[in-house]
Amino acid sequence: MELLLAIAIGTLFGTGLYLCLRRRVLQLIIGLSLLSYGTNLLILTVGRVTKGAPPIIRDGATVYTDSLVQALILTAIVIGFGVTAFFLVLGYRSYQENETDNVNVDIKEEEGGEKKG
Amino acid sequence: MRNYLVITPILLPFVTAVVMLLLFRHNRTVQRVLSVVSVLALIGLEIALMLRLRGGEIAVHKMGNWDAPFGIVLMADILSGIMLLLASITALAALTFGLWDNDRERERLHFYPLFQFLLMGINGAFLTGDLFNLFVWYEVLLIASYALLTLGSEPRQLRVGIPYVALNLLSSALFLVAAAVLYGVTGTLNMADLSRQIAALDGARETMAQVAAVILLCVFGTKAAIFPLFFWLPDGYPAPPVSVATIFAGIMTKVGVYSILRVFALVFRGDGLAASLVLPLAAATMLVGVLGAIGQTNFRRLLSFHIISQVGFMLMGIGMFTPLGIAGGVIYIIHHIMVKSGLFLVSGVCERATGRANIEEMGGLMKSFPWLAVLFFIAGSSLAGMPPLSGFFAKFMVIKAGFDGKHSLVVGVSLVASLLTLFSMMKVWQNVFWREAPREWTRQPRVIYLPVTLLVSFSLVLSAVAGPLFSLGMDAAKQLSQPQLYIETVLGKEAK
Numbered sequence: 063m064e065l066l067l068a069i070a071i072g073t074l075f076g077t078g079l080y081l082c083l084r085r086r087v088l089q090l091i092i093g094l095s096l097l098s099y100g101t102n103l104l105i106l107t108v109g110r111v112t113k114g115a116p117p118i119i120r121d122g123a124t125v126y127t128d129s130l131v132q133a134l135i136l137t138a139i140v141i142g143f144g145v146t147a148f149f150l151v152l153g154y155r156s157y158q159e160n161e162t163d164n165v166n167v168d169i170k171e172e173e174g175g176e177k178k179g
Numbered sequence: 180m181r182n183y184l185v186i187t188p189i190l191l192p193f194v195t196a197v198v199m200l201l202l203f204r205h206n207r208t209v210q211r212v213l214s215v216v217s218v219l220a221l222i223g224l225e226i227a228l229m230l231r232l233r234g235g236e237i238a239v240h241k242m243g244n245w246d247a248p249f250g251i252v253l254m255a256d257i258l259s260g261i262m263l264l265l266a267s268i269t270a271l272a273a274l275t276f277g278l279w280d281n282d283r284e285r286e287r288l289h290f291y292p293l294f295q296f297l298l299m300g301i302n303g304a305f306l307t308g309d310l311f312n313l314f315v316w317y318e319v320l321l322i323a324s325y326a327l328l329t330l331g332s333e334p335r336q337l338r339v340g341i342p343y344v345a346l347n348l349l350s351s352a353l354f355l356v357a358a359a360v361l362y363g364v365t366g367t368l369n370m371a372d373l374s375r376q377i378a379a380l381d382g383a384r385e386t387m388a389q390v391a392a393v394i395l396l397c398v399f400g401t402k403a404a405i406f407p408l409f410f411w412l413p414d415g416y417p418a419p420p421v422s423v424a425t426i427f428a429g430i431m432t433k434v435g436v437y438s439i440l441r442v443f444a445l446v447f448r449g450d451g452l453a454a455s456l457v458l459p460l461a462a463a464t465m466l467v468g469v470l471g472a473i474g475q476t477n478f479r480r481l482l483s484f485h486i487i488s489q490v491g492f493m494l495m496g497i498g499m500f501t502p503l504g505i506a507g508g509v510i511y512i513i514h515h516i517m518v519k520s521g522l523f524l525v526s527g528v529c530e531r532a533t534g535r536a537n538i539e540e541m542g543g544l545m546k547s548f549p550w551l552a553v554l555f556f557i558a559g560s561s562l563a564g565m566p567p568l569s570g571f572f573a574k575f576m577v578i579k580a581g582f583d584g585k586h587s588l589v590v591g592v593s594l595v596a597s598l599l600t601l602f603s604m605m606k607v608w609q610n611v612f613w614r615e616a617p618r619e620w621t622r623q624p625r626v627i628y629l630p631v632t633l634l635v636s637f638s639l640v641l642s643a644v645a646g647p648l649f650s651l652g653m654d655a656a657k658q659l660s661q662p663q664l665y666i667e668t669v670l671g672k673e674a675k
Contacts, residue, residue: 094352101352109362148322153341165342
């Protein structure tokens with residue numbers, strides 16, 4: 063079972079990283095989302111994958127599944143959700159203001175320009 | 180032990196921000212007053228905390244009264260106390276500068292609550308004793324920084340915002356990977372408990388812990404802008420308004436340096452592959468940073484490259500993992516936060532006065548603003564390490580520690596970098612202040628000098644109290660060299 067999870071995590075990381083290196087903002091954001099899914103799966107895997115074991119103390123159970131790992135994943139998901147929402151809006155606003163969604167735009171130094179304000 | 184003073188640096192900015200958002204959302208004046216009052220109160224509370232920590236005891240607060248290592252603990256040692264105080268002082272200076280510099284649009288877009296949230300995240304990162312909790316506080320401060328960086332939606336801010344956010348998201352994912360790996364091999368995330376468990380690992384588990392250590396070095400190195408992870412900084416810091424850039428430049432990179440110190444001194448006890456990588460990386464960082472600064476003509480970009488170089492100096496001290504080295508690194512952090520924030524504020528005043536961002540288009544500011552020229556001269560010389568300013572003492576400690584540890588190559592690199600820093604500061608002085616003014620510059624209100632003066636005079640005070648400062652640094656370093664102290668305080672006397 064861990065092998066399957068490891069392959070899934072590797073695929074997610076690989077795809078996510080590939081998308082991160084692409085030129086357009088939306089691909090970057092989707093790539094980062096895939097990376098965070100891979101990370102969450104990794105956290106799940108290190109908590110020792112069990113079958114049918116309860117996370118909370120119950121009479122008669124001898125094997126428990128790790129509930130801390132689930133808490134970590136939940137935290138990571140919520141944080142990731144918030145930041146992805148922000149990032150999507152940032153990408154869209156940047157597209158509106160800069161008229162391009164190319165991530166590799168040259169950051170030209172505004173050498174002699176008048177500063178605002 | 181229930182130690183409520185420890186949690187106040189986190190609660191106070193949080194409550195301030197929430198009050199501002201719920202009750203005074205459209206009232207600019209109240210928000211401004213509340214911000215300043217809150218940061219002043221924060222400084223007071225942190226001084227009280229430092230007084231309690233002076234005896235060498237580590238103050239611990241158990242969140243929810245759950246025992247460590249099952250619950251999350253906040254632990255305040257001398258290093259945390261120092262960092263908290265420095266963060267608040269810099270925040271005060273940046274805030275007061277922002278009071279005069281911010282445009283109405285940014286204030287309407289919740290600049291002040293965001294500033295408080297940023298401060299909350301920074302304080303949380305300095306106080307936490309749990310690795311995953313460190314991740315959470317990192318996220319809090321990062322999200323606030325994303326918002327502050329792009330506040331105002333100038334095209335340039337949005338353009339640099341995207342790589343900044345993307346890079347930090349990537350490093351957060353890596354942080355989670357490292358935390359997961361460490362949890363998998365030790366079963367705990369509490370820093371003191373990790374320190375105990377990792378020392379007892381061997382075989383495949385020890386290798387995995389080493390892997391996690393290198394990943395953590397990458398994560399904190401991205402935040403601290405070390406070589407080769409610094410490329411986001413010179414593009415990113417010239418974009419936001421000056422008050423935001425100052426708090427970023429002064430504190431945000433130091434959170435990364437603090438994390439490296441905390442994790443590698445306490446959790447990994449200075450051993451291992453990652454810990455031995457810190458020193459060579461520091462040398463590369465020092466050199467590459469200052470070489471990058473020499474060719475720059477944009478004032479803030481130049482200062483940003485200097486941040487990178489100075490982070491290299493701090494890591495040089497820390498990377499030796501000897502008491503003198505760590506003390507030197509801590510003193511360097513103290514000195515640099517004051518001086519760099521002061522320099523950024525000076526660049527802000529220059530930009531306001533001249534309307535230009537390029538040092539080659541400025542000139543003659545010494546005639547129009549003599550006080551500003553004095554402040555820059557002090558701050559710039561301190562950065563380059565001129566005696567008797569604070570930079571000299573900080574560099575001396577770090578270099579002496581280097582000689583004691585026989586790291587001659589790194590010391591040589593640091594001396595070359597110091598010389599080049601001096602050259603760069605002289606170039607700025609020449610271009611901006613000394614030569615003939617190409618035209619008349621607009622007068623600035625006197626009050627705008629207040630935050631800069633505050634920071635630079637703090638730097639002078641540091642050089643005046645260099646003796647007691649040295650003792651403070653050594654106390655912090657001695658604490659950090661004794662992981663057993665943390666283990667006993669956090670986990671209880673019977674833990675071994």
